[in-house]
Amino acid sequence: MKIGEIAKRAGVSASRIRFYEAQGILPPAPRGANGYRDYPESLIATLGFIEQAQRLGFSLREIAGHATLEGKVCDALPEKLRAKLAEVDAHIAAALARRAELVALIATLEPDEEKAAA
Amino acid sequence: MKIGEIAKRAGVSASRIRFYEAQGILPPAPRGANGYRDYPESLIATLGFIEQAQRLGFSLREIAGHATLEGKVCDALPEKLRAKLAEVDAHIAAALARRAELVALIATLEPDEEKAAA
DNA sequence: CTACACCTTCAAGCTGGGTTGAAGGTCAAG
DNA sequence: CTTGACCTTCAACCCAGCTTGAAGGTGTAG
Secondary structure (H helix, E strand, O other): OOHHHHHHHHOOOHHHHHHHHHHOOOOOOOEOOOOOEOOOOHHHHHHHHHHHHHHOOOOHHHHOOOOOOOOOOOOHHHHHHHHHHHHHHHHHHHHHHHHHHHHHHHHHHOHHHOOOOO | OOHHHHHHHHOOOHHHHHHHHHOOOOOOOOEOOOOOEOOOOHHHHHHHHHHHHHHOOOOHHHHOOOOOOOOOOOOHHHHHHHHHHHHHHHHHHHHHHHHHHHHHHHHHHOHHHOOOOO
8 A cells, every 4th residue: 555545544644654664663664666655554553553652651762662563562561561651640640730739729719619609 | 139040049040031031921121230130039939930830731822921910810810720720631531541541451461460469 | 360150142952743845756547 | 748646755844942052241259
């Protein structure tokens, strides 16, 4: 499949795929006789994997070594996932603290708490 | 107070203060006869306010109009705070979803759950 | 008078994750 | 043969929020 089609199917831009290749997140694509990149269907799943990893808080650089391994879990992976879990937990705690701070700030600006129950 | 001292006292860099001024987050500082910026103590509190706002998830651009008003709450402020609260809530929900996804992923990699309770 | 720390300005660089554009090659249809 | 849609590369730009550097002025201590 050519880059345009796979991009459309995966819901990403073609430039993004080339960018991932340039950054070493994706391996160099096999090329047709004309020099065009030629992708297997499976790249769609790989791109999905990358998106998921990004959602999980991994940077592209962190993803780099793992996007192509996918199935073949290397030993270090669970460890990294647990480390990331700790990070996410810390992040949630910080966000909850922010939330509390915001609520408190709103409360000080609105002493209407007793009058209006809205 | 000169910029270096106020920076040290506020725990920020001098370049940052100049940057804030250039960006319009802080008003132009009064200058001494030599052209040096001359700050009142109160700027330390203002810088603290900016840091707090950033922690609360406001961008510098969002902060811009409010860092100098501080006390004098403009009418639109509570509204903005409530909007930001909604944003923070959405952010927390997303983070919790990430967390759940991570936990699930870790679980699939470790069917040791029953054997090792470590 | 000389050193040295501090101040000034403006311009450029950094990180991350891309997008946008120019210049050119390829391929199928009409 | 020309048009148009696609592909290629490479370089430059975008955002935020700063930092760093160059080039020069100021203030004070010895």
